[in-house]
Amino acid sequence: MITAIAPTRDNYLTHEYGIKSWLLTQDHKRIALLYLGAISFFFFLGGVFATIIRLELLTPPGDLVSAQTYNKLFSLHGIFMIFLFMIPSIPATLGNFLVPLMIGCKDLAFPKLNLLSWYIFMAGGALVMYAMLVGGVDTGWTFYTPFSTSYANTYVILTATGIFITGFSSILTGLNFIVTIHRMRAPGLTWFRLPLFIWSMYATSVIQVLGTPVIAVTLLLVAIERGFHIGIFDPNLGGDPVLFQHLFWFYSHPAVYIMVLPGMGIISEVISVYSRKKIFGYKFVAFSSVAIAILSFLVWGHHLFVSSQSVYASLVFSFLSFLVAVPSAIKVFNWTATLYKGSISYETPMLYAFGFIGLFTVGGLTGTFLATLGFDVHVTDTYFVVAHFHYIMVGGTMMAYLGGLHYWWPKITGRMYPEGWAKLSALVVFLGFNLTFFPQFIMGYLGMPRRYHAYPPEFQIYHVLSTAGASVLAVGYIIPAIYFVWSMRYGKLAPDNPWGATGLEWQTTSPPPPENFEITPVVTYDAYDYSILEEMKVG
Amino acid sequence: MANHSLALRHQFDDVAQQKEASTFGMWLFLATEVLFFGGMFLCYTIYRRWYPVAFGMGSNHLSLMLGAVSTAVLICSSYFMACSVNSAANGKKKALVAYLAMTIVLAIAFLVIEMSEWHMLYTEGLMPGFNFTYHEMDPRHVQLFFGLYFSMTGLHASHVTIGIIVLTVMAVRAYRGAFTPDYYTPIEMSGLYWHFVDLVWIFLFPLYYLIARHLQ
Amino acid sequence: MSEHIVTKKQYGYVFVTLMVLTLVTTYAGMKDLGPLNVVVALAIAVIKASLVVLFFMHVYWSSKLNKIVVVSGIAWLGLLLWLTVTDFASRGWLPFPGK
Numbered sequence: 054m055i056t057a058i059a060p061t062r063d064n065y066l067t068h069e070y071g072i073k074s075w076l077l078t079q080d081h082k083r084i085a086l087l088y089l090g091a092i093s094f095f096f097f098l099g100g101v102f103a104t105i106i107r108l109e110l111l112t113p114p115g116d117l118v119s120a121q122t123y124n125k126l127f128s129l130h131g132i133f134m135i136f137l138f139m140i141p142s143i144p145a146t147l148g149n150f151l152v153p154l155m156i157g158c159k160d161l162a163f164p165k166l167n168l169l170s171w172y173i174f175m176a177g178g179a180l181v182m183y184a185m186l187v188g189g190v191d192t193g194w195t196f197y198t199p200f201s202t203s204y205a206n207t208y209v210i211l212t213a214t215g216i217f218i219t220g221f222s223s224i225l226t227g228l229n230f231i232v233t234i235h236r237m238r239a240p241g242l243t244w245f246r247l248p249l250f251i252w253s254m255y256a257t258s259v260i261q262v263l264g265t266p267v268i269a270v271t272l273l274l275v276a277i278e279r280g281f282h283i284g285i286f287d288p289n290l291g292g293d294p295v296l297f298q299h300l301f302w303f304y305s306h307p308a309v310y311i312m313v314l315p316g317m318g319i320i321s322e323v324i325s326v327y328s329r330k331k332i333f334g335y336k337f338v339a340f341s342s343v344a345i346a347i348l349s350f351l352v353w354g355h356h357l358f359v360s361s362q363s364v365y366a367s368l369v370f371s372f373l374s375f376l377v378a379v380p381s382a383i384k385v386f387n388w389t390a391t392l393y394k395g396s397i398s399y400e401t402p403m404l405y406a407f408g409f410i411g412l413f414t415v416g417g418l419t420g421t422f423l424a425t426l427g428f429d430v431h432v433t434d435t436y437f438v439v440a441h442f443h444y445i446m447v448g449g450t451m452m453a454y455l456g457g458l459h460y461w462w463p464k465i466t467g468r469m470y471p472e473g474w475a476k477l478s479a480l481v482v483f484l485g486f487n488l489t490f491f492p493q494f495i496m497g498y499l500g501m502p503r504r505y506h507a508y509p510p511e512f513q514i515y516h517v518l519s520t521a522g523a524s525v526l527a528v529g530y531i532i533p534a535i536y537f538v539w540s541m542r543y544g545k546l547a548p549d550n551p552w553g554a555t556g557l558e559w560q561t562t563s564p565p566p567p568e569n570f571e572i573t574p575v576v577t578y579d580a581y582d583y584s585i586l587e588e589m590k591v592g
Numbered sequence: 593m594a595n596h597s598l599a600l601r602h603q604f605d606d607v608a609q610q611k612e613a614s615t616f617g618m619w620l621f622l623a624t625e626v627l628f629f630g631g632m633f634l635c636y637t638i639y640r641r642w643y644p645v646a647f648g649m650g651s652n653h654l655s656l657m658l659g660a661v662s663t664a665v666l667i668c669s670s671y672f673m674a675c676s677v678n679s680a681a682n683g684k685k686k687a688l689v690a691y692l693a694m695t696i697v698l699a700i701a702f703l704v705i706e707m708s709e710w711h712m713l714y715t716e717g718l719m720p721g722f723n724f725t726y727h728e729m730d731p732r733h734v735q736l737f738f739g740l741y742f743s744m745t746g747l748h749a750s751h752v753t754i755g756i757i758v759l760t761v762m763a764v765r766a767y768r769g770a771f772t773p774d775y776y777t778p779i780e781m782s783g784l785y786w787h788f789v790d791l792v793w794i795f796l797f798p799l800y801y802l803i804a805r806h807l808q
Numbered sequence: 809m810s811e812h813i814v815t816k817k818q819y820g821y822v823f824v825t826l827m828v829l830t831l832v833t834t835y836a837g838m839k840d841l842g843p844l845n846v847v848v849a850l851a852i853a854v855i856k857a858s859l860v861v862l863f864f865m866h867v868y869w870s871s872k873l874n875k876i877v878v879v880s881g882i883a884w885l886g887l888l889l890w891l892t893v894t895d896f897a898s899r900g901w902l903p904f905p906g907k
Contacts, residue, residue: 153603160603162613224624232617235873236609263884266624270631274743281721283739284732285635291733296638299892300631350887354895365898366891568602612871619874623881630885634892641896660834664827671823674814674864681813787864794856797830798849802837 064467064564079164080567082465085150087171092138092146093534095178099133100527102126107520115507123506124191125207131194136216137178139446140308143315144261145174145226147457148254150465152230154558154565155248157239157574162232170225177218184211193504195305198286198297202278210279213272220269223311227261230254239557241576245339248556248580249332252339253318256346260307260314264350268304271297295360302353310349313413313445314342316453317384320406323456324388326554327403328395331581334387341380348377358429367426374424381417385410400552401475405456408483412448416441419494434504437497443490452482455533462537463551467564468544474536482529488522555581599775611777618781622788625751629792632744636799639740643733648804650737653718658709659801662702663793669698670790673759677783680776685766688779692763695786699756706749713738741800748796751789758782812869822863829856 065082075083106126109117118126149167153160161167184190190212192201201209234255238247274285275297284290286297325332332338354362354370362370388410397403419441423429432438462470496515501508508516550559555578561570578585604610640647676691710719717725720739728734762782765771771779833852841848862868867878 158603162603163617164601164603224621228617228620228624231620232613236613236616237603262620262624263627263880266626266628267631267888270628273747274631274635277739277743281739283720283743284736285639285739289732291639291643291736293638295895296635296892299895300634303888303892350884351891354891357895361899362895363898363900364902364904366895368902369891369894615870616874616877619877623877623884626881626885627888630888633885634889637889637893638896641893656834656838660830663830667823667826667830670826670860670864671819674819674822675816678814678816678819784865787860790864791857791860794860795853798833798837798853802833802845802849804845805837806840 062562063566064562065567066467066564068567077168079160079168081149081153081161081164081167082565082567084167084171085146085148086465088141088145088149088174091171091175091178092142095133095137096142098182099130099138100530102130102133103523104527106130107516107523109506110508110516111513111520113508113510113513118506120506121191124193124504125189127504128190128193129185132181132190132212132216134446135194135308135312136219137181139312139450140223141174141219141226142312143319143450143454143457144230144254144257144311145170145222147319147454147461148230148257148315149226151461151558152233152251152254153237154464154561154569155251155556156234156237157242157557157570157576158233158237159568159570161229162237163229166225167229170222170229173225174219174222177215177220177222180215180218181212182215184208184215187211195301196272196275196297197301198275198278198294199288199292202275202286203282203289210276213276217269217272220265220272223261224265227258227265230258231262234258239574239576242557245336246576246579247339249321249335249338249342250315250318253314253321253342256342257311257314259343259346260311260349264304264307264311267300268308271300271304274300295357295362298357298360299353302356303350306353306356307346307349309442309445310345312450314345316409316413316450316457317342317381319453319457319460320388320409321384322554322556323402323406323460324391325581326460326552327398327400327406328392329553329583330391330395331579331583332387333390333393334383335580337383338387341383344380345377348373348380352377352424355424355429358426359433371424371426375421378417378421378424381413385414385417399476400459401470401472401479402456402460404476404479404483405452405459408452408479408486409449409456412444412452412486416444416449419444432497434502435497436493436501436503439503440490440493440497443493448486448490452486455479455482458533458537460552461558462540463547464558464563464565466541466544467547467562468540469547469551470533470540470544471536474532478529478532478536481525481532485522485525485527485529489519489526490522492516492518492522553583553586555583555586607774614777614781615784618784622784625788629744629747632740632747633795633799636740636744639733639736640799640803643730643736644803646730646733647737648807649728649730650734650741651800651803652805652807653713653716654741654801655709655712656801656805658705659797662705662709663797665698665702665705666790666793669695669702670787672698673783673786677776677780680766680771680779681773683773685769685771688766688771689763692759692766692779696756696759696763699752699759699786703749703752703756706745710742710745744796744800748789748792751792755782755786755789758785814863814866814869819864822859826856826859 065080075087078084109123115123188208190207190209192205192209196213234251277283278286284292286292286294288294321332321338352370352374354366355374358367423438423441459470459475492515496512501512547563549563557574560574600607600610672691672695676688676695679687679691713719714722717723718738719742720735724735726734759782762779829852833849836848837845861878867875
């Protein structure tokens with residue numbers, strides 16, 4: 054399957070040199086790498102905040118940092134991880150790189166807009182960093198009013214402005230993807246021949262376009278309220294803090310699907326390749342992505358169950374929240390059915406995919422627990438919730454992201470990563486992750502509140518386990534950071550299609566030339582049709 | 593068609609695809625703007641339901657005449673914008689520049705009227721965050737009304753300002769002969785943006801200026 | 809988008825209609841119609857908006873895809889408004905203390 058090493062031809066990395074060729078590039082592949090560097094840096098910072106949090110939580114008294122500093126730490130951890138890492142991560146790196154390649158065109162619909170998106174993202178990120186350096190925020194990433202608007206004495210407006218700016222980056226990227234996928238597919242590439250990664254990027258982009266403007270205006274209103282005290286969220290002036298929560302979660306719930314849908318797209322690709330089998334129920338998986346995108350906008354009230362939202366509305370939102378679990382479950386069933394009687398191999402991306410399926414299922418099921426009104430009243434604002442969303446975001450998306458990075462690394466860099474170290478890291482990540490977050494389910498159920506830096510001694514054992522797990526998890530992340538960089542210089546040269554995958558991105562060189570394809574491909578076969586590869590070899 | 597391969601970007605197969613993509617992209621952007629303004633419309637909806645009397649009193653302090661005239665001015669500007677698109681499609685360069693100029697003039701007129709309304713409210717002590725003093729009943733909720741009024745009209749005015757800048761750039765490019773009947777997409781896209789700005793005001797006017805006017 | 813060019817005269821008809829509707833809504837606003845004031849004002853605004861969208865913005869002649877985008881944007885705003893107002897409007901419907 055692995056053919057002879059390809060000689061270095063002109064590819065998008067070698068086409069031009071110099072810093073200007075990177076900072077003024079319109080090539081979606083280079084922009085993807087610009088994003089990769091930026092989000093990796095923000096991930097590292099988010100991890101630093103998490104480290105200090107977990108160190109503080111080793112002992113019951115709040116003795117490492119002051120209460121307000123702790124509030125700043127979890128706020129910044131959330132802000133950096135969500136807005137500056139998770140939301141851009143897969144779309145802006147793998148999405149940017151792969152969407153044109155997978156649909157057989159030369160670039161996105163609006164390459165200059167793509168570069169602008171990156172600069173907007175950097176500007177917003179820089180502002181958030183500046184706000185952090187001069188003092189940060191202590192409102193939580195959720196900015197709940199009236200604390201954020203009337204009482205906080207930290208840099209709320211500055212941070213909110215930074216996030217506001219990065220929101221535009223998200224909108225423009227989503228817009229670019231939607232137009233590209235609709236209008237620029239290669240001849241013969243009908244909607245139902247598209248790779249499932251494209252379907253999930255499409256659904257993600259729809260959420261980005263429809264949801265992000267609402268968080269933008271919400272943050273704007275927070276800034277106006279804080280600056281001019283007009284009263285929209287201040288009970289003293291007749292305003293309603295719950296209105297803020299409605300506005301905030303209208304975006305922030307779909308946002309979590311912005312974070313997980315791309316990961317699901319990656320899993321579909323990876324499961325198929327390493328089972329040598331087409332995805333079971335392709336149309337169901339494709340439509341489930343769209344269904345998730347739409348349903349995700351109907352459930353936000355489940356964040357307001359204990360916020361004086363009416364019981365009637367809470368019942369409606371609870372029911373809808375159960376409904377949104379269905380398409381996700383359909384995906385899990387279809388991935389499992391794909392594995393059945395497949396010819397399975399255990400390369401690193403597949404290990405991450407297995408991890409995803411298991412951990413996402415746990416996270417998703419605990420989501421249905423939280424959608425149950427009675428149970429939610431008991432565990433809301435406890436570590437149960439914290440564990441739930443980390444199972445999905447870290448156990449889910451992060452693992453999918455790492456799996457995807459490994460899977461497409463040969464295509465992106467023309468180099469193979471070291472398989473032995475990669476498998477080891479995957480295992481370390483899986484073990485570290487579970488040790489970090491499983492105890493959090495237990496202590497949350499037992500009553501440990503979230504966002505507290507001091508706690509009763511009976512919870513200490515769980516916190517110690519969790520912090521131990523976090524250190525293992527950190528090692529699991531550091532090792533790939535090292536070998537990925539190492540591989541760019543010393544990694545084995547990669548062939549065009551090291552995994553024997555279908556998909557147009559594998560029909561061009563590794564790395565691809567600047568315009569992606571020597572000649573525009575014409576597609577006459579379905580996605581995941583492995584028999585075609587045999588024909589190509591023979592023909 | 594030959595010289596318009598200059599306007600054709602390399603990622604597109606032909607000019608038609610490029611134009612379709614631009615239009616589609618612009619509509620997606622306008623959808624985001626609907627939701628952006630929409631958040632503030634939500635706040636308005638909630639508080640008007642809760643404080644109908646206070647909102648009525650606030651509305652009566654706005655100048656109905658200035659509001660109605662602003663509405664007419666923007667509708668006129670939309671008409672001129674549409675005419676400029678028509679001129680571009682027919683290759684009439686002078687008419688194109690003239691209509692764009694008239695659109696810009698009316699846009700500036702709109703801002704002038706708006707600023708005078710704001711100034712008037714400021715001198716009456718009705719600008720929250722600055723000098724808000726209201727001695728009749730329910731001052732807190734009237735303050736809420738004006739807070740929302742200034743936020744929404746302010747957001748709208750910022751969009752008008754951006755529109756003026758964009759249209760000025762378009763007028764200069766048109767004057768320099770950048771557009772022909774085969775390629776006038778930027779004019780159309782600017783037109784879509786400008787009409788959207790008009791649309792927002794079409795809702796702002798009745799919602800802010802026409803509450804309980806019969807009491808006045 | 810089709811190459812259909814809309815004439816200035818067609819735009820003119822729309823323009824005049826919009827101006828007339830502006831006068832109508834202003835006049836109606838000055839009358840006491842009770843709860844109907846809001847309904848009439850919004851109805852006229854929706855008609856004016858539809859005219860602008862369909863004819864000034866060419867949606868009448870647009871592809872189905874662009875029409876879907878327009879409808880989706882409005883529908884999503886409707887969703888935000890509807891479900892949020894549902895919360896506020898249904899407080900106290902079900903017999904739980906404090907809610």
